[in-house]
Amino acid sequence: MxxxxxVQKSFGELKVLEDINLRIEDGDIYGLVGKSGAGKSxxxxxxxxxxxxxxxxxxxxxxxxxxxxKPGLRLFRKDIAMIFQHFPLMSRKTVYDNIAFPMRCWxxxxxxxxxxxxxLAEIVGITDKLKMKPNVLSGGQKQRVAIARALSMKPQVxxxxxxxxxxDPGTTASILRLLRRINEELGITIIVVTHxxxxxxxxxxxxxxxxxxxxxxxxxxxxxxxxxxxALRRFMLEDDIPPDPRGEELQIMLTGDDNSQTILSRxxxxxxxxxxxxxxxxxxxRDQQLGSLVLTFAxxxxxxxxxxxxxxxxxxHRYLPLDSGKLQEEEADA
Amino acid sequence: xxxxxSDYQLNFLDKILLPAIKATxxxxxxxxxxSVIFGFLVGVLLVIxxxxxxxxxxxxxxxxxxxxxxxxxxxxxxxxxFMLPLTKLIVxxxxxxxxxxxxxxxxxxxxxxxxxxxxxxxxxxELVEAxxxxxxxxxxxxxxxxxxxxxxSMLSGVIIATISILSATAVAGAxxxxxxGSVAITYGYQSFNDTVMYITVGxxxxxxxxxxxxxxxxxxxxxx
Numbered sequence: 248m249x250x251x252x253x254v255q256k257s258f259g260e261l262k263v264l265e266d267i268n269l270r271i272e273d274g275d276i277y278g279l280v281g282k283s284g285a286g287k288s289x290x291x292x293x294x295x296x297x298x299x300x301x302x303x304x305x306x307x308x309x310x311x312x313x314x315x316x317k318p319g320l321r322l323f324r325k326d327i328a329m330i331f332q333h334f335p336l337m338s339r340k341t342v343y344d345n346i347a348f349p350m351r352c353w354x355x356x357x358x359x360x361x362x363x364x365x366x367l368a369e370i371v372g373i374t375d376k377l378k379m380k381p382n383v384l385s386g387g388q389k390q391r392v393a394i395a396r397a398l399s400m401k402p403q404v405x406x407x408x409x410x411x412x413x414x415d416p417g418t419t420a421s422i423l424r425l426l427r428r429i430n431e432e433l434g435i436t437i438i439v440v441t442h443x444x445x446x447x448x449x450x451x452x453x454x455x456x457x458x459x460x461x462x463x464x465x466x467x468x469x470x471x472x473x474x475x476x477x478a479l480r481r482f483m484l485e486d487d488i489p490p491d492p493r494g495e496e497l498q499i500m501l502t503g504d505d506n507s508q509t510i511l512s513r514x515x516x517x518x519x520x521x522x523x524x525x526x527x528x529x530x531x532x533r534d535q536q537l538g539s540l541v542l543t544f545a546x547x548x549x550x551x552x553x554x555x556x557x558x559x560x561x562x563x564h565r566y567l568p569l570d571s572g573k574l575q576e577e578e579a580d581a
Numbered sequence: 582x583x584x585x586x587s588d589y590q591l592n593f594l595d596k597i598l599l600p601a602i603k604a605t606x607x608x609x610x611x612x613x614x615x616s617v618i619f620g621f622l623v624g625v626l627l628v629i630x631x632x633x634x635x636x637x638x639x640x641x642x643x644x645x646x647x648x649x650x651x652x653x654x655x656x657x658x659x660x661x662x663f664m665l666p667l668t669k670l671i672v673x674x675x676x677x678x679x680x681x682x683x684x685x686x687x688x689x690x691x692x693x694x695x696x697x698x699x700x701x702x703x704x705x706x707e708l709v710e711a712x713x714x715x716x717x718x719x720x721x722x723x724x725x726x727x728x729x730x731x732x733x734s735m736l737s738g739v740i741i742a743t744i745s746i747l748s749a750t751a752v753a754g755a756x757x758x759x760x761x762g763s764v765a766i767t768y769g770y771q772s773f774n775d776t777v778m779y780i781t782v783g784x785x786x787x788x789x790x791x792x793x794x795x796x797x798x799x800x801x802x803x804x805x
Contacts, residue, residue, distance in 0.1 A: 295714055297710060297713060297714060320716075321716040321717070321718060322716060323716070324713070324714055324715060324716035325715070325716045327714075328714065328715070329711065329714040331707050331710070331711055332707070333705075333707055335705050335707040335708035335710075335711045336708070337708065337726065337729060337730060338730060339729055339730065339732070339733075339803065339804075340729070349712075349715035349716075349717070352715070352717050352721050352725065353716070380805075393711075396715075400715070406714075
């Protein structure tokens with residue numbers, strides 16, 4: 248279990264982490280999401296001591312990271328592996344030697360290394376590439392090698408820093424499937440830093456959203472999606488729909504059950520209201536299909552519709568465009 | 582075999598050219614070996630004392646970097662003359678091969694140190710971070726990872742340095758060190774003997790080509 252309590256960090260005047268409180272259970276896949284510069288990578292690096300924090304506490308399985316001395320920190324890091332955005336491998340070593348490298352540095356015995364390398368190559372699907380040098384591999388294959396290397400010393404936690412950001416969508420999906428399999432089959436806790444909402448959707452159970460060094464949201468991914476807090480909408484920005492002057496807009500959340508999926512036809516049939524569709528989408532969240540529809544209703548129908556939705560147990564929100572003044576301010580900041 | 586040559590030519594070859602080639606080789610080899618050793622040490626020191634290095638120390642880095650830059654700003658011929666008292670103190674003489682090796686080594690050490698420093702600094706920062714994340718020690722990261730990654734680039738740096746040492750030996754020849762440079766000046770330029778000058782220049786060209794070709798070959802081996 249990872250417990251982060253009141254963590255602060257500044258680079259000079261600039262506060263990069265402010266009062267971070269977070270708890271990550273064993274076996275979870277936890278996402279840290281935010282724009283660049285939000286502090287998510289810094290927070291991730293605090294977990295394995297690649298970055299220090301000024302105050303507060305980070306406990307990984309009971310160990311306070313800040314209190315470890317150098318040899319202690321080295322041993323501690325064996326249990327916390329990490330993968331990176333540009334899949335850094337040693338260019339002059341073969342795939343086999345790259346995977347074996349950390350174990351060799353830790354003086355594992357030869358036979359143990361050999362069987363572990365072959366086992367890992369099997370898991371990540373690169374058994375035919377062991378004798379090759381990294382420069383002949385594609386990005387996805389390099390990331391697989393990096394994942395195999397990260398798993399070599401049987402860590403309990405895997406930190407992923409934008410590990411799919413440099414990959415195309417198809418390769419991203421295959422790496423995400425691999426990470427999920429690793430989490431499920433090997434029971435490794437995975438903490439994912441990303442700026443891609445799709446990574447959070449497909450991979451994570453829980454997520455925290457960071458804005459300018461602060462945690463503004465935390466919770467299970469599907470619940471946060473259904474409640475559509477402003478901070479999340481600000482981050483996802485893409486789905487902002489302009490207001491419709493003809494009426495009022497409601498956002499109806501589709502949770503994948505029959506009740507919500509047939510809501511459109513029932514609204515028309517049972518309430519006899521008409522509406523127009525302003526926008527909407529359905530996406531995959533791990534094993535669930537979640538979506539939302541933004542519908543425009545005539546103002547006189549609104550209260551009737553809301554009451555009906557409540558009675559049916561459908562999650563809905565008033566759909567208001569985000570405060571455009573605030574958004575522009577933020578963009579100017581960025 | 583060489584009977585088409587006159588006695589004078591034979592004599593010149595035997596007494597002057599061959600010893601000069603030998604002297605040039607001695608200066609080149611000793612200076613290169615010594616400056617590679619010192620250059621590596623200073624280069625590594627620069628990297629580890631620099632900002633973000635494992636033994637970050639601003640004072641040491643600033644002093645070292647300043648000295649290296651001062652040495653690099655001397656033209657070789659001035660450095661040789663300027664260092665004469667120190668050279669005499671170290672090797673006991675101010676002429677001949679040993680006296681040339683001292684300033685040549687000093688000058689090349691600064692050059693190589695800078696090349697090694699930049700080669701090591703070009704190693705992917707993410708890779709270095711990744712290696713730390715596996716719990717490797719600082720020494721392992723420098724010597725097993727950074728050195729291995731930077732090796733081809735360090736090698737091409739050393740080849741460039743070797744060639745510049747070779748041209749520096751010719752300069753040293755002009756101020757009493759002997760070798761091909763001194764033959765070209767004394768027996769060629771000052772004796773109005775173009776043939777001698779062309780011969781020495783030809784030998785230098787062949788040497789440079791040879792060093793560069795060997796370097797390229799090893800570089801390709803390392804890269805692939």
